[in-house]
Amino acid sequence: MRTLAWYHESTLTELCRSCYSIRLKARSATYVTSATGEAGFPPAGAPEFAFAGRSNVGKSSLINTLVGVPKLARASNTPGRTRLLNWFEVQPQKGPKVNFVDLPGFGYARVPREMRDAWRPMVESYLTKRETLRLVFILVDARRGVQDEEAELLEWLGECDLPACIVMTKTDKLSKSKRKPAALTIKRELGLPRPPIMTSAETNEGLADLWRVVHAVL
Numbered sequence: 342m343r344t345l346a347w348y349h350e351s352t353l354t355e356l357c358r359s360c361y362s363i364r365l366k367a368r369s370a371t372y373v374t375s376a377t378g379e380a381g382f383p384p385a386g387a388p389e390f391a392f393a394g395r396s397n398v399g400k401s402s403l404i405n406t407l408v409g410v411p412k413l414a415r416a417s418n419t420p421g422r423t424r425l426l427n428w429f430e431v432q433p434q435k436g437p438k439v440n441f442v443d444l445p446g447f448g449y450a451r452v453p454r455e456m457r458d459a460w461r462p463m464v465e466s467y468l469t470k471r472e473t474l475r476l477v478f479i480l481v482d483a484r485r486g487v488q489d490e491e492a493e494l495l496e497w498l499g500e501c502d503l504p505a506c507i508v509m510t511k512t513d514k515l516s517k518s519k520r521k522p523a524a525l526t527i528k529r530e531l532g533l534p535r536p537p538i539m540t541s542a543e544t545n546e547g548l549a550d551l552w553r554v555v556h557a558v559l
Contacts, residue, residue, distance in 0.1 A: 366409025366434070373428035373440070379466045383428055385473045388559060389440040393464075393494060394480030396446025399510040402542040403480065404429065404441055407551055414443050426467055433552070436559060442467070442474075447490050469501055475558045477505045478551075481537065483512045483523050487530045495531060506554055507537035513544050 376382050392400045401414035408431055427443040444464055468474065477498055481491050491507075498505045509527060512520050524536040538554070540547030 367407075368432045368434055370408035370410045370413055370429055370431045370441075372413060373430050375425040375427045376463075377425055378463050379470065382426070382467065382471070385471065387430070387438045387440050387473065388475045389428075389442050389471060389473045390475060390555060390558075391442045391444055391468070391477045392480065393444045393477055394446065394510070395482065395485075395488065395490060398446065398480045398482045399542060400443055400446065400480055403508075403510055403540060404443060406542040406545065407548055408441070414441075426463065433555070436556060439555065439559070440473070468498070468503060474503070476554070477503060478508050478554075479505050480508050480510050481527055483509045483515050483520065483539070486523065487527055492531060504558070507531060507533060508547070508551070509537040509539045511541060512539045512546055513541040 374381070374383050392404060394400050404414040405411055408429070413429060414427060424445050426445070429441045429443070430438060431441050432438050444467075468477065479491055479495055479498075481487055495505055495507070507527065509524055512523075515523060520539060521536075524539055527533070528536045538547050538550045540551065
């Protein structure tokens, strides 16, 4: 299975030591389009990295901080606000352009179940048919740990032979003494070979590691 093992720290170090000087921001990042279904997907082009997670996991904030463009992906205090697939064209400090794709949040969305059920075929269509998709970042809230949705998504991606990387968000919300145990719990519950990448949009923790993953895949 390609889903987990490739993002080991040693692998990233070997792949990136000579090819990329880690920077915490992109050279540029712009909004491309949003879609409610396959007909609205933009033409396939640059390699794509999808961000998936619960609707209050901090996807938009992490994307904004990762590329260094505030409010690029609109963050909201209202869970479920992101109801579309949103594309962003990103030019890293080095290397080719890539697309970041913000997927609709799942779980705590304060929207009718019928609407949430309608998102699933849209997301599955993207994940299974998009030839330029390189990796799915699955985000897990450090404070809440693994929920059924994250575990089910990871299992489903594995069955589809789609590579994934687990990312723990909002680590700044935990005391330093609780961060490593929380990461080890996620590792154990998801059966990962290594702990997830620990990140914070507030402190920039883990952003360099995310860029290493992007460039290792490219």
